[in-house]
Amino acid sequence: MKVYGDLQSGNCLKVKMLLSFLNIEHEWIHVNILDGETKTAEFLSKYPNGKIPAVELDDGRYLCESNAILGYFSENTVFLPTDTYLKAKMYEWLFFEQYSHEPFIAVARFIQKYLGMPKEREDEYLSLQKGGHKALQLMENQLTQTKYLVGNEMTIADISLYAYSHVADEGGFNLTRYPAIQDWCRRIQLTSGYVGMA
Template identity: 65%
Template structure:
C-alpha cells in the first residue's frame, strides 16, 4: 500500500498518525505541493482533484479525502464508536474540522509556514486570526471536563482535529491561551505508537 502526501500537511499527517496507531504497514511517497507535484498527469490519474493525501491500496484501488481515509482504516477499531449517537458526534467533529477549523487554522498556517507570510496575503492572514480563535475556543470549551472530544477515549474526532491544532502556533495562534487544548494534545502524544509530524 502506498500513501502519497506531505507529513507537514495536517490532512496527510492525520492519515500517517492513524496508520501508526494501528501499526498498518505502508510506503510513504512524499509529494511537494509547492512544486506542483499534485498537478502532474500521473498524480491526476490517481486524484483528478489534484490534492493530497492519496492512498493506493494493495489491489490498486484509490482513496482520497483525509477523513474518508481515516474512516476506511478505522472501521471496526476502537477509534470509531459503536454507539449510533456517539458515532454521529464523532462525524460532527470531523465535519467541523474540514468546514470550520481547517479553512482558518490550516490556511493561516499555510500562508505563514509554507509561503513565508507574503505581503499579498497578509490581509487574508490577519482576517483568519479572529475566526481561528473562535474555533479554538469551541474546542477548549468541549475539552473543559473531558479528556477527549467524545469523552474518555480517543476517536477519529481527536485524530482529525489534532493534526492542525497542535501546530496552530505556526499559523499565529497562541495555544497557551487554551490550556485544555494543550493538555489534550499531550494526551494524544502519549498514545502508544504515536508519531510526530516532524518524524522522517
C-alpha cells in the same frame, strides 16, 4: 499499500498517525505540492482532485480526502465508536474540522510558515484569526468537560483535529490561551504509536 503525502501537512499527518496507531504497514511516498507533483498526468489519473493525502490500496483502488481515509481505516477499531450517537458526534467534529477549523488555522499557518507572510496576503491572514480562535475555543470548551472530543476515548475526530491544532501557533494562534487543548495534545502525544510532523 501506498500513501502519498507530506508530513508537514496536517491533513497528511492525520493519516500517518492513524496508520501508526493501528500498526498498518504501508509505503509512504513523499509528495511536494509546491513543486507541482500532484498536478502530473499520472497523479491526476488516480486522484482527479490533485490533492494529498492519497492512498493506493493493495487491491489497486484509490482513496483521497483525509477524513474519508480516516473513516476507512478506523472501521472496526477502537477509533470509531459503535454507539450511533457517539459516532454521529464524531462525524460532527470531523465536519467541523473541515468547515470551521482547517480553513482558518491551516490557511493562516500556510500563509505564515510556507509563504513567509507575503504583503499581499497579510489582510487575509489577519481576517483568519477570529475564525481560528472561535474554533479553538469551541474545542477548549469541550475538552474542559471530557478527555477527548467525543467522551473519554480517542476517536478519529481527535486525530483529525489534533493535526492542525497542535501547530496552530505557526499560524499566529497562541495555544497558551487554551490549556485544555494543550493537555489533550499531550495525551495524544503519549499514545503508543504516536508519530509527529517531519
